[in-house]
Amino acid sequence: MNPWPAVVGICSAMCADEEVRRRKAEKRRHVLERCTSGDIRMVKEYRRSAAGVDLCNSRHLRTIEALLMTSDYLIDNILDRKDVSWPVVYEFVADRFRSILQDITIQRLCCETTAGIVLRCLRFFIYAGYRLGTSWPGFQAKLNGDMIQQCISQLLFCYDGSSVHSCRCQNEWAEFAAIYLLYNLDSSEPCLYILSQPTKRRQHPLISLAFKIFLAKTTRNYVRFFRLVDQLPAACLSCAIHRHVKKFHRLALKVMNTGYSMKNCLYPLKNLATILALESEEEAGALCAEHGIEVKEGSAIFQKGSYQESSKKDPLSRYSFIDKFLTDDVKIFDIIKGHFSKK
Template sequence: MREEKHQISAAYERDRERQGPFEMDHRLAVKQYSRSSADQEEPLPHELRTPAALLLTMDYLVTHVMDAESRDSGDWFHFIWDRTRGIRKDITQQQLTDPVSVGLVEKCARFHVHCASALCELPRDMFDQKINNENLTKCLQTLKHMYHDLALRDVPCPGEPEFRAYDILLNLNEGDILREVQTYSDAVRESAEVQSALRVYVALSTNNYVRFFKLVRRSAYLPACLLQRYFNQVRTRALDVITRTFCPPKKVVEFPLSELQQTLGLESEAECASLLRQHGLESEQGT
């Protein structure tokens, strides 16, 4: 049906030997996501993949598609996003709550965390940050319910601290996130991942920009991907504090550009100078 309607991924499902743009290689085809609608019939059992089949699907996507060389293109994101969304839908329709299903949703969440930073400079028609954030939020919500249900059955979830921490980092500007943390189990709340996320929360809420960027430098890769969304906010507040603290009215004050670059977590002095110009501050000869 997809081949007839030309709904195949030319980059990842096309049959290279037959040369046609809409010729599908069925060995490469992955079940496409279909949006639920009122007139859509309830799927038959054989149309839904078992946890074992879903795990094989995810393993294929991770090993053969996520490492593809064309990852800088929109096709890469849209293909993986669509197929992982299909995995999540199969899990939801069967109401699966088991360690395998939890692991699959966790991998989906990690993919969206990675893309939030890795693809942020792509144009919107190739990568939509808002859509990516919405899917990451849905993954974390699903995991929240799964962790709760499995805890009632005394089934441990080793990845829970990691993803609870991501939930905190995604909502650092939300006032009720601390109330949410109080609902975590003692083991999760005291875990290194959650405690690290809470330290970032305190640094951001108290406008401690020096502490914030020190924590960013010490962060693991995926938490740092989530923290990138706060860089502009922290830098703008920092420059406001710095100018009010060090610069008396009607007086020119020289400040080392390299020190400011290090403090604000910028990659070069040129990038620092560009940021200053955007905020109406001049720089020359390293100051």
């Protein structure tokens, strides 16, 4: 039990009056704090712990109602802004979400509403990791990854300290646990965490599917792995597994190069692209060439000893099993609010 009492925030606005005055005097209003209507709506920014900075001042800490209002505002009014580039939107929203997480941590908030807010933050950083990690050279993947793990840690704390009774809370827990497992496929900790939960929780369809993917990865069954990944019902779940796809491509090629190593045996690139969830035969051929596997007349020629580990840094690629959720008619706020987009 923590001997120190938690600080209780009393700020009911998105930004405390003192910060509004300070930033106005310093002329540090962000372009996205000016609404499309011309009104100014300032949102508390993230501040690092430093000498002279009182992060625990209750007047500066927002209540749980204010934090929910702030997350609603950022998601509904900022994420789909078209008057600035999305990297600018990301940097603004990421900073303000960090501030929300900071307020939650300082106050040690732990309830169903808190878990819902942190899950929104988690979805945002997962989604941004895919969207910007494949398109923006200036994207700080390490910082974004750290924020994902921080969200996961806070959700573990929230769900450990609050009851998961309502149907909505059970579904949100299942989504979180599935993301936790899929994002950390190389770790046994998410698996042990889920196995420690009551049977009813573990029987949720999302948990069952995530576990099947985990087992396919553990048993190196690349065909089943990609078939199951294509069944994921939401954008953030697919984005969560994105960082593991390249590694599994390498594993699949290594296994196939040994298993299909026969004289005059040609493996069609069309079939290879389908199995590995690649966009085209050309992409499958490029993957083979990158690893020293000969390509001839639209087919791969697998020969023992020909496989080579790529010496270049693997760029993150986009995949159709994720992009099917990210069509032009899909609003980002729907993704971050957890509105599932089934095929």
